[in-house]
Amino acid sequence: GGIITQTPKFLIGQEGQKLTLKCQQNFNHDTMYWYRQDSGKGLRLIYYSITENDLQKGDLSEGYDASREKKSSFSLTVTSAQKNEMAVFLCASSMDWGYEQYFGPGTRLTVL
Amino acid sequence: AQKVTQTQTSISVMEKTTVTMDCVYETQDSSYFLFWYKQTASGEIVFLIRQDSYKKENATVGHYSLNFQKPKSSIGLIITATQIEDSAVYFCAMRANNTGNYKYVFGAGTRLKVIA
Numbered sequence: 001g002g003i004i005t006q007t008p009k010f011l012i013g014q015e016g017q018k019l020t021l022k023c024q025q026n027f028n029h030d031t032m033y034w035y036r037q038d039s040g041k042g043l044r045l046i047y048y049s050i051t052e053n054d055l056q057k058g059d060l061s062e063g064y065d066a067s068r069e070k071k072s073s074f075s076l077t078v079t080s081a082q083k084n085e086m087a088v089f090l091c092a093s094s095m096d097w098g099y100e101q102y103f104g105p106g107t108r109l110t111v112l
Numbered sequence: 113a114q115k116v117t118q119t120q121t122s123i124s125v126m127e128k129t130t131v132t133m134d135c136v137y138e139t140q141d142s143s144y145f146l147f148w149y150k151q152t153a154s155g156e157i158v159f160l161i162r163q164d165s166y167k168k169e170n171a172t173v174g175h176y177s178l179n180f181q182k183p184k185s186s187i188g189l190i191i192t193a194t195q196i197e198d199s200a201v202y203f204c205a206m207r208a209n210n211t212g213n214y215k216y217v218f219g220a221g222t223r224l225k226v227i228a
Contacts, residue, residue, distance in 0.1 A: 041221075042219060043218045048214060048215070050214055090157065092157075100147055100162055101147075101149075101159065102159065103156070103158075105155065105156060106155050
């Protein structure tokens, strides 16, 4: 088995601040994902990466940057935090070809 | 474009009964994968079960099973002998089986409450 860890668990920032969320997986999965989940809602894809140094935009990429410098890690940066993007950010990984995703515990973002 | 729709926002059932959660999907792809995930009150998301579109047999894992009706683009999740700890939000998701498509599309979720 493996595990996905996300740091920090809680992130508090000021409006307009640049904030970075980190994700690590030891499944040795090629593909990693960042999702945003607003309270009581479903998952929306922000960025994904199919291999080291690859980045692909999802449906919600505006206002975010991502980085995949190693196969095991995937970072997400909120470029200018806004109060309307307070949410839980979930990292996931999967093998190729239709396999299920495994999710991390999430980072809860609060913007003051 | 792909789309996944879960019309049931919330369901309540008595413990030890059977519940079915609905999911309808849209896709242009001839081959695809369908998944169900469970999100507990703590926020943890866990993979439950998967159906490959080319398989006619409904998938079954423990007390979870699927009702796959391909002509209706429907993939229902059936939980038998429900337990209190099955209370959670259940998400349906799909992914196309074609080169270069790594995206999963999720439904909005169905909240299940199991009552003792």
